[in-house]
Amino acid sequence: MTSIGTDCWSCTPLQKYVDLSTSFADNLSTSLHDPMFKLFLALAGLWAVISAYKLYIKMTDLNGIIKDFAFITITGVLLGGQGTGLISTVYSASIDIMGGASAAVFSLAGNAEQSTGYSGLVGLAANGELAVAKVFQAAEAVAKEGALYKPQYYIYAFLLVLPYFLLVVAYSAQVVVAIFRAALVAVFAPFLFMAFAFNWGRSMAVSGAKTLLASILVLFACTAALSLCIYGVNSLVLDPTKLVGNDARNFANVASVEYLVVLFLGWAGTALMTEGTAIANSIAQTALTNAAAGIMTAGVSASAMSGLKKGGQLARTGAGAIGQGFFWGQQAMADPAAAAQQLIDKFKNINKPGSGN
Numbered sequence: 305m306t307s308i309g310t311d312c313w314s315c316t317p318l319q320k321y322v323d324l325s326t327s328f329a330d331n332l333s334t335s336l337h338d339p340m341f342k343l344f345l346a347l348a349g350l351w352a353v354i355s356a357y358k359l360y361i362k363m364t365d366l367n368g369i370i371k372d373f374a375f376i377t378i379t380g381v382l383l384g385g386q387g388t389g390l391i392s393t394v395y396s397a398s399i400d401i402m403g404g405a406s407a408a409v410f411s412l413a414g415n416a417e418q419s420t421g422y423s424g425l426v427g428l429a430a431n432g433e434l435a436v437a438k439v440f441q442a443a444e445a446v447a448k449e450g451a452l453y454k455p456q457y458y459i460y461a462f463l464l465v466l467p468y469f470l471l472v473v474a475y476s477a478q479v480v481v482a483i484f485r486a487a488l489v490a491v492f493a494p495f496l497f498m499a500f501a502f503n504w505g506r507s508m509a510v511s512g513a514k515t516l517l518a519s520i521l522v523l524f525a526c527t528a529a530l531s532l533c534i535y536g537v538n539s540l541v542l543d544p545t546k547l548v549g550n551d552a553r554n555f556a557n558v559a560s561v562e563y564l565v566v567l568f569l570g571w572a573g574t575a576l577m578t579e580g581t582a583i584a585n586s587i588a589q590t591a592l593t594n595a596a597a598g599i600m601t602a603g604v605s606a607s608a609m610s611g612l613k614k615g616g617q618l619a620r621t622g623a624g625a626i627g628q629g630f631f632w633g634q635q636a637m638a639d640p641a642a643a644a645q646q647l648i649d650k651f652k653n654i655n656k657p658g659s660g661n
Contacts, residue, residue, distance in 0.1 A: 312430040314476045319426045321480060325487045326395070332491055333391035340494040341383050344501070348376050351502065372503065379501035383494065390497070395490035399425060402482055402520050406527040410435070425479050428527065432475045435534040436468040439566060441544035446556040449549075460556035460563070467570030470601065471530065474574050477600035478526040484596070485519040511590075518588035525580025533573035537566055 355372065358364040383390065403424040410431050443461040450457035489512055496512040499505025540562050547555055555563055581594050 312433050314433065314472075315426050315430050318429050318476065318479065322399075322424070322426060322483060325483055326392075329391050329395040329487055329490050336491075336494050337383075337390060340498060344379065344383055344498045347498070347502065348380070351376065372501075375506075376501040379497055382497050391490045391493050394493040395486055398486035398490065398516055398520070399483065402486065402523050403428060405520060406523050407431070409524065409527045409531045425483060425523075428523075429476045429479050432530055433472050435530065436472055438544060439468045439537060439570070440465060442547055442555070442566075445544050445547035445552050449552045449556070457553070457556055464556075464563070464567060464570075467567065467574070471533065471570055471573040474577055474597060474601045475526055475530050477597040478523060478577060480600065481596045482519055482523040485592075486516070489516045489519070514588045514590050515592070518584050518590040518592050521584035521587060522581050522592060525584055526577045529573050529576035529580055532576065533569040536569045540565060 351372065355364065355369050359366070359369060406425075406428050410428075443464040446457050446464065447461035450461070492512055496505075496509045500509035554560060557563060577597075578594050581592060584590075585592055
């Protein structure tokens with residue numbers, strides 16, 4: 305039995321994406337800190353002038369000025385003290401929280417061994433693929449029972465692989481989107497910290513914090529959806545190594561409860577990820593969507609289906625050529641002299657116009 309699904313095919317591009325995002329956040333921290341701090345100082349100076357004028361004309365009081373001054377002081381300490389590492393600090397903290405909180409959910413699925421060699425958000429994707437390996441191996445065992453006169457087992461195997469392939473792709477897409485959300489909130493971090501100092505921007509800073517919280521909750525919910533599916537599969541005591549002969553044929557059957565439950569759990573997982581995003585938005589009062597993850601999932605799925613379609617076309621072309629050769633062989637056996645003469649005439653006229661056949 306080969307170990308289909310145990311090699312993480314999405315981890316290398318994900319790791320590269322994480323490295324690029326981290327490098328981007330570090331470079332952006334260096335580029336944005338000084339201009340943003342200068343803008344903060346300019347706005348703080350403007351606030352001082354306006355506040356003094358308002359106090360003079362009695363449009364504000366000393367308590368209000370002291371309150372605003374406290375926020376400005378805190379913001380100045382944060383912007384000045386963190387230096388160029390502000391964006392990197394926000395980004396790294398967000399990634400660590402996302403990865404740590406979501407990784408804890410996998411233990412509930414009975415998949416506690418962390419043998420993928422990856423950590424953080426990339427480790428989540430690796431464990432996601434490792435979790436569905438048992439289903440892929442079961443589908444492989446079912447496909448081995450197929451033959452030219454028993455094509456239904458190929459169909460059963462394909463139907464079993466399809467939802468879990470989409471589940472892994474959808475979860476990996478959610479991980480990519482989570483990394484992007486964390487990076488984007490980190491990019492806005494200097495502006496949000498600066499806006500927090502003033503009354504007109506304090507609500508934007510709160511919205512940014514809610515968005516970051518919602519991003520963490522979305523990935524947590526998607527991980528919980530995947531873990532729920534894997535927990536259900538593991539509860540069935542599905543052992544791919546025993547799916548041979550009658551056991552495989554009894555499993556791959558429309559009357560098999562285990563097969564139908566595994567199939568249902570695979571399709572339910574992708575749907576529950578969408579529902580998890582809605583619940584996270586409801587809790588954090590944000591408006592995050594699954595559009596980006598949906599586009600990525602559809603793109604990968606379309607590419608895979610296109611590859612299968614091209615492979616089918618090549619197979620049909622090859623089968624047609626074999627069939628034509630078989631037909632000519634039958635003619636040659638029936639009338640060897642006529643077949644030989646036909647082959648000689650074909651090569652004599654091969655370069656003449658209209659002699660393509």
